[in-house]
Amino acid sequence: xxxxxxxxxxxxxxxxxxxxxxxxxxxxxxxxxxxxxxxxxxxxxxxxxxxxxxxxxxxxxxxxxxxxxxxxxxxxxxxxxxxxxxxxxxxxxxxxxxxxxxxxxxxxxxxxxxxxxxxxxxxxxxxxxxxxxxxxxxxxxxxxxxxxxxxxxxxxxxxxxxxxxxxxxxxxxxxxxxxxxxxxxxxxxxxxxxxxxxxxxxxxxxxxxxxxxxxxxxxxxxxxxxxxxxxxxxxxxxxxxxxxxxxxxxxxxxxxxxxxxxxxxxxxxxxxxxxxxxxxxxxxxxxxxxxxxxxxxxxxxxxxxxxxxxxxxxxxxxxxxxxxxxxxxxxxxxxxxxxxxxxxxxxxxxxxxxxxxxxxxxxxxxxxxxxxxxxxxxxxxxxxx
Amino acid sequence: xxxxxxxxxxxxxxxxxxxxxxxxxxxxxxxxxxxxxxxxxxxxxxxxxxxxxxxxxxxxxxxxxxxxxxxxxxxxxxxxxxxxxxxxxxxxxxxxxxxxxxxxxxxxxxxxxxxxxxxxxxxxxxxxxxxxxx
Numbered sequence: 001x002x003x004x005x006x007x008x009x010x011x012x013x014x015x016x017x018x019x020x021x022x023x024x025x026x027x028x029x030x031x032x033x034x035x036x037x038x039x040x041x042x043x044x045x046x047x048x049x050x051x052x053x054x055x056x057x058x059x060x061x062x063x064x065x066x067x068x069x070x071x072x073x074x075x076x077x078x079x080x081x082x083x084x085x086x087x088x089x090x091x092x093x094x095x096x097x098x099x100x101x102x103x104x105x106x107x108x109x110x111x112x113x114x115x116x117x118x119x120x121x122x123x124x125x126x127x128x129x130x131x132x133x134x135x136x137x138x139x140x141x142x143x144x145x146x147x148x149x150x151x152x153x154x155x156x157x158x159x160x161x162x163x164x165x166x167x168x169x170x171x172x173x174x175x176x177x178x179x180x181x182x183x184x185x186x187x188x189x190x191x192x193x194x195x196x197x198x199x200x201x202x203x204x205x206x207x208x209x210x211x212x213x214x215x216x217x218x219x220x221x222x223x224x225x226x227x228x229x230x231x232x233x234x235x236x237x238x239x240x241x242x243x244x245x246x247x248x249x250x251x252x253x254x255x256x257x258x259x260x261x262x263x264x265x266x267x268x269x270x271x272x273x274x275x276x277x278x279x280x281x282x283x284x285x286x287x288x289x290x291x292x293x294x295x296x297x298x299x300x301x302x303x304x305x306x307x308x309x310x311x312x313x314x315x316x317x318x319x320x321x322x323x324x325x326x327x328x329x330x331x332x333x334x335x336x337x338x339x340x341x342x343x344x345x346x347x348x349x350x351x352x353x354x355x356x357x358x359x360x361x362x363x364x365x366x367x368x369x370x371x372x373x374x375x376x377x378x379x380x381x382x383x384x385x
Numbered sequence: 386x387x388x389x390x391x392x393x394x395x396x397x398x399x400x401x402x403x404x405x406x407x408x409x410x411x412x413x414x415x416x417x418x419x420x421x422x423x424x425x426x427x428x429x430x431x432x433x434x435x436x437x438x439x440x441x442x443x444x445x446x447x448x449x450x451x452x453x454x455x456x457x458x459x460x461x462x463x464x465x466x467x468x469x470x471x472x473x474x475x476x477x478x479x480x481x482x483x484x485x486x487x488x489x490x491x492x493x494x495x496x497x498x499x500x501x502x503x504x505x506x507x508x509x510x511x512x513x514x515x516x517x518x519x
Contacts, residue, residue, distance in 0.1 A: 123452040132396060133417045134474045136498065136510070138447070138454040139462050146445035147464055154443070154487050199446045199482070247464055247472040248423070252443075 003221035004097045005384065007228040008037025009343040014181040014212035014331035022056050022112040023068045029213035030069050030108055037217040037228060044102045045069075045076040048089030048109040049335035052078075054124040055116050065108060075102075082128035083284065084370030085109065086338025087377035090216070094237045094379075097218045109339030110213040121209055125334070128371040130245035142206055142285070143198040144246055144372040149287035150200055152253055156302035160200050163286040164188040165308035167204045167328050170283060173315065174325025176355040177344075181210050181331035205286045207332035214339035216346070225384065230350045235271075235363070236380035238264035244374045253302075257376035258295030258367065265365065265378040266297075273297040276380075277361040278320040278348060280341040282369040283327045289313075292367060293321075295376075315358055323348060323356050338368035342379060349383040393508055400510035403435045403493055405471060414469035437493030438516065439467040446482040453499050465491055465513050479514040490516040 010032025012025055020028075026047070034040065045065050053059040062076030081088035086109030096102040113121050122142075126135045129144060152158065168188055174180035186204060194202035224231035240260030246252050266272055273296060281296070283289040290304030298319050299307050312318040324330055324344040327337060345364040347353045362385075367378045398404035405416035408429035413422055415429055422429040444463035447454075454460070461477045463485070477485060478496055491513040498508045 117452075119450070119452040119455060122449070126451050130474075132392070133399075135451070136396075136508075137462060137474050137476055138450065138457065138460060138499065139474060140447060140449070140451050142449065143445045143447050143462055146447075147443045147462070150445055151443035151464075151487070195448070196446075197449045199448075201445070243423075245474065247474045252464070 001098045002100060004094050004218055004234045005221040005224035005231040006216050006234065006342070006346055006381070007219045007224050007231050008033045008039070008217035009215070009346045010036055011179050011214040011340060011343050012212050013179045014210050014333055014340070016114045017112070017211040018114070022052055022058060022110060023064055025112060025211060025213035026065050026108055026110050027068050029110070029215040030065065030106060033106060033215035033217050039104065039217065039227060041071055042074055042104045042106045042217065044093070044096060045071060045074050045106045045108060046089040046092045047076065047078045048086035048107065048338060049078055049111060050080055050082055050085050050128070051111060051113065051124050051334065054127070055121065056112055061110070081375045081377070082370035083332070083334040084338060084368045084375045084377050085335035087366070087368035087379065088375070090338060090342060090379065091237050091239065091377060093218050094234055097220060103220060105218040106215055107218065107339060108213060108215045109336035111333035111335040112211045113209045113333060114211055118209065133247070134245050140198060142201055145285040145287055146198040146201040147246060148252055148291070148372070149285070152287055152290070153200065155253065158305050161188065161192055162305050162309060163205065163290070164191040165311070166283060166286040166289045167191055169308070169314050170322040170326040170328035173323055173356055174329025177324040177330060180325040180329050181208055182325065182329045201285060207284045207327040210331040210333050212331060212333035212336050212340065214336050214343045216339060216342055221384070231384050232346045232349050233382045233384050234379060235382045236265035236268035236378065238268060238378050240264065240376045242374050244371065246372050253291065255291045255295040255373045255376065257373055258292055258369065261367065261376040261378040262296040265380050269380040271363065271380070276319065276363050276365050278323050278358050278364045280323065280326070280345055280364065280366040281321050282367055283322055284332055284369065288369060289321065292369070296365070296367065315356060320358055323353065323358060338366065338377065341366040341368060342381070345381050349381060390506060393506065398432070401495060403437050403511055404432055405435050407431050407433045414471055416467065416471035416473060435467055435469050435471070439465045439473070439491060439513070441485065441487055441489045441491055442466045442472060443487060444477065444485050461485055463513065473511070476512045477514065478512040492516045
């Protein structure tokens with residue numbers, strides 16, 4: 001294995017992009033990443049996406065991507081792992097460059113979710129769960145997270161309002177991110193008043209349905225610096241798995257896949273949670289943020305919410321999360337999310353995060369969850385000094 | 386979502402009788418069937434109908450439903466821990482959302498899950514109601 005570095009990043013704003021389709025989203029993010037890397041072509045493109053077949057009627061995104069970006073000669077295909085598709089594609093790119101089989105790789109994450117009605121998109125997203133034994137019962141993806149949140153509140157004695165600081169802090173950070181879907185702060189009172197989607201998950205517990213694309217360019221670390229003055233090294237790339245359906249997990253409040261994924265990543269990078277300067281976690285729902293903090297070793301079981309209440313997840317806190325708004329405020333275009341997390345982490349490590357810059361950062365971690373926790377993919381990134 | 390008739394037919398044993406499996410090696414009850422015991426990883430293909438008695442492990446009342454389930458909102462889904470051990474995802478019925486509690490004893494009943502329009506199939510399956518049998 002050779003070391004792998006990120007030499008370019010690009011992203012579209014996350015929004016309801018009524019005026020552009022999936023191909024133009026890919027084009028905008030991909031070309032931005034090429035410009036940032038100061039190169040004109042790549043050897044391969046791996047596309048992370050979940051729903052293009054269901055929503056746009058467009059599969060075969062790899063071919064579409066290289067065709068429309070005029071990357072003639074590049075190999076390309078799509079990688080799917082539900083909401084973790086973006087990070088799964090990044091892991092494929094990491095393995096391709098790390099193994100020496102491919103030199104320069106673009107990893108694209110893209111999702112277009114707003115061309116269908118809310119109920120159709122909700123049904124398409126539910127396909128991340130067990131079709132025969134969860135979805136057939138009328139369960140939505142939100143409801144699976146609601147089942148976990150309800151049990152968590154029951155077992156550990158938290159109230160719904162105790163979760164408020166997760167979206168409050170995410171929105172405060174999103175307010176300074178020009179690519180975020182939501183760029184205005186929210187209050188704890190607004191959180192408390194939000195309408196219920198599936199009890200106890202309200203509108204402000206949940207990340208929005210939206211469109212977006214993000215891209216990174218990978219190269220062997222040994223010659224990354226000849227291409228970009230501030231490359232970022234991938235110190236770890238790790239996947240953990242758990243049963244697909246929540247009902248098949250021994251203890252649904254332990255994110256086994258996140259625990260396995262985090263431990264593998266820490267071992268690869270030879271670090272522990274205390275060495276990290278920030279953590280871009282998968283706050284698709286407030287309960288997932290709490291469970292992720294516990295799984296990654298920042299809080300004891302049942303105590304993840306305390307970190308939010310104490311402000312330890314804010315930019316000045318012990319472990320800043322969602323530094324550019326997270327899934328809640330930047331938005332969660334599902335197959336693109338893992339790449340947005342990495343793009344934002346690279347901006348932090350290069351010192352280009354603007355008003356949200358965390359001072360003196362060297363090491364950051366991203367964690368992307370597929371489904372209700374069956375696939376969890378972790379990357380640890382380090383500024384190359 | 387279109388009706389998937391063959392898929393509904395294949396699942397009839399599970400939907401109508403809560404048919405699971407029992408592991409011949411370690412005796413663990415399994416639902417849904419998976420043919421490999423999750424406890425000991427050995428083959429487990431002996432079918433067994435489960436009692437349908439259990440308790441609510443957690444629940445949620447859905448106000449914003451996926452396509453096909455909107456006419457039924459609000460409805461309550463739960464994870465039900467069966468007395469034999471397995472946990473089932475299912476709707477609760479015959480109970481108001483505000484009366485549902487974690488730990489509440491429930492039992493399986495057969496109810497309509499959804500329809501596929503005027504000319505389509507009606508899908509039946511298990512739901513759980515507060516226990517009336519002692």
